[in-house]
Amino acid sequence: MKATRQLHDLGQSLWLDNITRELLDDGGLAHYINEYSVTGLTSNPTIFDKAIGSGHAYDPGIHAKVLAGKSGEALFIELALEDLRRAADLFKPVFDATDHVDGWVSMEVSPLLASDTEGSIKAAKDIHQQAQRPNLFVKIPGTPEGVPAIEEAIFAGVPVNVTLLFSCAQYQAAAEAWARGIERRIEAGLSPDVASVASLFVSRWDVAVKDKVPAELHNKLGIAVSRQTYRAYRERLASPRWRKLADAGAHPQRLLWASTGTKDPAAPDTLYVETLAAPDTIDTIPEQTLHAFAEHGKVGGVMAPDGGDAEAQLARFTQAGVDLDALATQLQHEGAAAFVKSWQDLLQNIADRGAALARAG
Numbered sequence: 001m002k003a004t005r006q007l008h009d010l011g012q013s014l015w016l017d018n019i020t021r022e023l024l025d026d027g028g029l030a031h032y033i034n035e036y037s038v039t040g041l042t043s044n045p046t047i048f049d050k051a052i053g054s055g056h057a058y059d060p061g062i063h064a065k066v067l068a069g070k071s072g073e074a075l076f077i078e079l080a081l082e083d084l085r086r087a088a089d090l091f092k093p094v095f096d097a098t099d100h101v102d103g104w105v106s107m108e109v110s111p112l113l114a115s116d117t118e119g120s121i122k123a124a125k126d127i128h129q130q131a132q133r134p135n136l137f138v139k140i141p142g143t144p145e146g147v148p149a150i151e152e153a154i155f156a157g158v159p160v161n162v163t164l165l166f167s168c169a170q171y172q173a174a175a176e177a178w179a180r181g182i183e184r185r186i187e188a189g190l191s192p193d194v195a196s197v198a199s200l201f202v203s204r205w206d207v208a209v210k211d212k213v214p215a216e217l218h219n220k221l222g223i224a225v226s227r228q229t230y231r232a233y234r235e236r237l238a239s240p241r242w243r244k245l246a247d248a249g250a251h252p253q254r255l256l257w258a259s260t261g262t263k264d265p266a267a268p269d270t271l272y273v274e275t276l277a278a279p280d281t282i283d284t285i286p287e288q289t290l291h292a293f294a295e296h297g298k299v300g301g302v303m304a305p306d307g308g309d310a311e312a313q314l315a316r317f318t319q320a321g322v323d324l325d326a327l328a329t330q331l332q333h334e335g336a337a338a339f340v341k342s343w344q345d346l347l348q349n350i351a352d353r354g355a356a357l358a359r360a361g
Helices: 003-009 021-025 028-036 045-053 059-067 072-097 117-131 146-155 168-187 203-209 221-237 240-248 271-275 287-296 310-319 324-360
Strands: 012-016 038-041 105-108 136-141 160-165 196-201 254-258 281-285
Touching (some): 003 012, 003 287, 021 028, 028 038, 028 072, 038 281, 059 072, 072 117, 117 136, 146 160, 146 168, 160 168, 168 240, 203 324, 221 254, 221 310
Parallel strands (some): 012 281, 136 160, 254 281
16 A cells, blocks of 8 residues: 555545646646545645746646736736646545545735735635635735734635644644634624635754754754644644534634655655654645655654654754744744745746747737
């Protein structure tokens, strides 16, 4: 049995952290679904920038939209949703079979709105309406300004993938926002079945501290933060507050591991996937890491619900001089800035490509 299937059987969903038109056109995504137990996917501005800039698959779509008078963000959103609708349709059988727990795809609101609560709320509603797919998450960053937007989007019935979470505290804030949105829906007589996932970014912790801590601590911080957060997640699922929501018909906001490709060439290429095996979670996995894990990955034990040695490991980093709270804030700011740059590059790439295609007739 493939390691990917073993993860699926222990209760963890594997989502592809990639989308390209070629993957849809050549059957690559369907292959991952059938052979690697992939049950969803995520996208972000960086992924789309690479996809559009790496070939000519998007040229006909860009050309047609330019001729129709489209440009900028409006053009890109249409282009991206064309791909994501096709992917959502491929995952619809999983979505239906799991009572809407699995089988999701994700589309990001503009990263330029990371500090704009009202703008994020409006954009989330607009994307949800435009997508016309029940299994499409709208990604909203879990920044301080994003947290109220998450609550309002959930209250409005928009499924949300909370992105750019780096710490247990940031996760807790996002989980609270989701719970408040669901509770408000119940009070208003609305359905509490509005799905959400909370995406914790893992590997960037280890990149950030690699040159600041002893070698024996390399590639251990992201895992320790993940274990600490998993404990908080399991505590929420065992709480009376959650039981009340579940009894009303809500599904839990699932914890998702993001950024699980190994960045250190000296570390195993399946390090994070193997270590983060945990029931009732999602691992959104880069394509290269998916291949590596399917070929030679191993599923050992599952993550301890109490977080195992997380606190002891985190204490070692504090003793080594790492300010964990400050670093979490820094990583969130840097992540938001990186997505802004990718977004701007993406829109410029589309504009340049559209102009060239228009000149060529």
